[in-house]
Amino acid sequence: MVLLEMIVMGLAAGTIYGVMALSFVLIYRVGKIVNIAVGDMVLLGAYLIFAFSGLALVQNPVINLILGLVLASIFGLVIAVGTERFLMRPLYGQSILSLIMMTVALGMILRGATIVKWGTVLRVFPGQHEVFPPIPLSIGPIEIPYVYLWSIAGAILIFGSFLYLFRKTLFGFAMRAVSLDPEAAATHGISIKKIYTYTWMIAYVAAFLAGLVLGAINGITVIVSYLGLARALPAALIGGLDSPGGAMLGGLLLGLIEHTVGTILNAYIPGIRDIIPYIVLLIVLLVKPYGLFGTVRIERV
Amino acid sequence: MASSRPCGVIKESYRADMSFFEKPFHYWAMGIFVLVLLILPFTAPEFYLDAILLIAIFSITIMGLNLLTQAHLFSVMHAALMGIGAFTTAFISHQVPFFIAMPVAGIMAALVSVFFGLPSLRIKVFYLLFSTTAAQFIIEWILNWITRDIPGSAVYTAPLAVFGYQFGVLEQYYLYLLITAVMAYLIAHIGRTPLGKAMVMMGEKDYAAQIQGVNLLKFKAMAFAISGFYAGIAGSMWSYMLGLVTPEHFPFLMSWELLGVGVIVGGLGSYVWGSILGSVMIIVVTQVTTELVAVLSPYMPWLGASAFGLRAIFYGIIIAAILILEPEGLANLLRKVKRYFDLWPFSY
Numbered sequence: 001m002v003l004l005e006m007i008v009m010g011l012a013a014g015t016i017y018g019v020m021a022l023s024f025v026l027i028y029r030v031g032k033i034v035n036i037a038v039g040d041m042v043l044l045g046a047y048l049i050f051a052f053s054g055l056a057l058v059q060n061p062v063i064n065l066i067l068g069l070v071l072a073s074i075f076g077l078v079i080a081v082g083t084e085r086f087l088m089r090p091l092y093g094q095s096i097l098s099l100i101m102m103t104v105a106l107g108m109i110l111r112g113a114t115i116v117k118w119g120t121v122l123r124v125f126p127g128q129h130e131v132f133p134p135i136p137l138s139i140g141p142i143e144i145p146y147v148y149l150w151s152i153a154g155a156i157l158i159f160g161s162f163l164y165l166f167r168k169t170l171f172g173f174a175m176r177a178v179s180l181d182p183e184a185a186a187t188h189g190i191s192i193k194k195i196y197t198y199t200w201m202i203a204y205v206a207a208f209l210a211g212l213v214l215g216a217i218n219g220i221t222v223i224v225s226y227l228g229l230a231r232a233l234p235a236a237l238i239g240g241l242d243s244p245g246g247a248m249l250g251g252l253l254l255g256l257i258e259h260t261v262g263t264i265l266n267a268y269i270p271g272i273r274d275i276i277p278y279i280v281l282l283i284v285l286l287v288k289p290y291g292l293f294g295t296v297r298i299e300r301v
Numbered sequence: 302m303a304s305s306r307p308c309g310v311i312k313e314s315y316r317a318d319m320s321f322f323e324k325p326f327h328y329w330a331m332g333i334f335v336l337v338l339l340i341l342p343f344t345a346p347e348f349y350l351d352a353i354l355l356i357a358i359f360s361i362t363i364m365g366l367n368l369l370t371q372a373h374l375f376s377v378m379h380a381a382l383m384g385i386g387a388f389t390t391a392f393i394s395h396q397v398p399f400f401i402a403m404p405v406a407g408i409m410a411a412l413v414s415v416f417f418g419l420p421s422l423r424i425k426v427f428y429l430l431f432s433t434t435a436a437q438f439i440i441e442w443i444l445n446w447i448t449r450d451i452p453g454s455a456v457y458t459a460p461l462a463v464f465g466y467q468f469g470v471l472e473q474y475y476l477y478l479l480i481t482a483v484m485a486y487l488i489a490h491i492g493r494t495p496l497g498k499a500m501v502m503m504g505e506k507d508y509a510a511q512i513q514g515v516n517l518l519k520f521k522a523m524a525f526a527i528s529g530f531y532a533g534i535a536g537s538m539w540s541y542m543l544g545l546v547t548p549e550h551f552p553f554l555m556s557w558e559l560l561g562v563g564v565i566v567g568g569l570g571s572y573v574w575g576s577i578l579g580s581v582m583i584i585v586v587t588q589v590t591t592e593l594v595a596v597l598s599p600y601m602p603w604l605g606a607s608a609f610g611l612r613a614i615f616y617g618i619i620i621a622a623i624l625i626l627e628p629e630g631l632a633n634l635l636r637k638v639k640r641y642f643d644l645w646p647f648s649y
């Protein structure tokens with residue numbers, strides 16, 4: 001029974017890891033950019049939602065928080081345009097190290113900005129206790145915190161809409177074309193710059209949603225950025241770096257491993273749960289570097 | 302190194318070609334630089350000496366990291382490797398003198414570095430960033446776990462002394478400068494040995510290097526070992542300087558600062574001067590933000606405890622600006638200045 005609860009908790013937590021991995025995978029798939037700043041995007045999202053829902057535009061705390069998320073996402077679109085235009089665009093076509101270091105610079109700027117604006121004090125969302133009651137919800141024998149319900153709902157929403165966009169619409173078609181061959185796509189009249197900008201926008205919105213959930217679980221501090229990076233990288237890697245569907249599966253698997261193996265091991269070696277994602281990351285890298293659904297790169301000399 | 306040689310640089314013998322100094326002017330510049338460093342403790346306040354020591358320590362780590370990055374083996378575990386060196390020193394410094402403790406710390410860090418670096422045979426390019434990120438957090442966790450019974454995880458290092466003779470500020474300053482000079486001399490030489498050339502080849506394409514006869518296992522392991530040794534020595538020096546070390550001294554962010562600001566801003570491939578410039582950048586930005594916050598906080602109270610955040614913003618902006626404006630780093634600027642003076646006053 002305890003094991004069943006662990007599995008449910010793991011899968012529920014895994015959904016939000018999947019959303020972060022989606023944010024990471026999307027940037028890699030379309031722009032071939034390894035986005036190290038994903039944790040800091042999550043952190044920024046948590047703080048922006050905190051700030052916008054702190055305005056208390058409506059009385060109901062649940063709607064207030066959702067409104068905060070929407071407003072933060074709109075703000076995120078602006079940041080996405082700035083990121084693409086001023087940081088990434090000058091570097092297209094340069095070496096992979098330059099692109100990675102630029103995302104590192106982006107991460108430093110975002111994290112620094114949140115620290116300067118909001119300090120290092122632990123904060124919670126306004127109306128946290130009404131929206132996420134401390135007593136978990138009991139479904140039969142299983143107890144599950146309310147935060148995870150939000151996580152599952154948000155993940156389904158964002159994954160459903162993203163997969164529809166990516167697979168069924170003309171826009172998604174253009175996106176896939178750019179990810180396959182940017183130059184060929186450009187000759188067919190697709191604006192690469194626009195596609196890259198939209199990709200960053202989706203990545204920011206996904207990261208902000210993850211910020212809401214992670215911020216609600218851990219409280220909003222700088223720690224959220226490390227937690228985000230630590231979960232997004234292994235989850236994306238398990239599924240394969242360029243497979244959005246694999247990202248979700250990777251997230252679920254990571255959540256499962258963390259909440260079963262991690263919790264059991266934690267009883268013997270206190271504190272080892274914190275580094276379980278990294279151990280998973282190392283093992284996946286050694287056993288299956290291209291993940292479950294990733295494209296295997298063949299290098300030519 | 303000098304692949305295309307501008308006019309004005311004339312080499313008449315093999316000896317001259319292999320010399321580190323191309324022109325008499327460079328001898329003079331180097332001499333003045335060393336002289337200033339030697340005289341400085343008698344004129345400058347102690348605050349500056351500490352900053353210079355920090356620059357020396359970080360530049361040693363960055364030298365090793367620069368060599369590793371040149372081979373396209375990206376590592377973000379170097380803060381943790383410094384931590385290994387520092388903790389090894391802290392644990393053994395009460396029994397043995399520093400000239401034994403430092404190499405032992407270096408060797409420990411080198412072993413750990415090789416252990417986490419060997420997967421690089423299978424893991425390529427940015428996947429290596431992920432695995433070393435994991436390594437950084439795992440090492441950090443292990444350091445915390447070893448010191449779990451000590452309050453605050455703080456381990457004391459014995460003061461710098463040899464056979465009962467206590468080192469003062471002045472002796473420590475000269476000792477650290479000497480160590481830095483020796484390490485810089487060694488790394489500059491490594492760049493010209495078969496090892497250094499193998500690094501450049503592996504950086505271009507490791508498959509191709511293998512076809513040319515580079516033993517990848519051997520050279521990748523050696524790259525990680527050398528880099529780890531440098532980080533360990535630097536960590537050991539920092540440990541003696543701090544007097545007490547905790548795992549919090551070696552955070553994940555520092556690894557990124559070392560790679561981003563130290564190597565990329567300093568200048569990839571310029572082992573000595575690029576590393577020193579990168580290190581200067583790290584320390585100067587830290588000091589300037591601390592000063593800035595101290596000056597501004599009476600007028601802007603919300604700035605209060607956010608020197609840390611301000612520093613991150615500055616680092617980010619500097620990295621972004623360097624990547625866009627001068628991708629080869631500050632060392633390239635230095636090279637341009639040098640080239641300008643080669644033909645001064647009649648440059649073309």
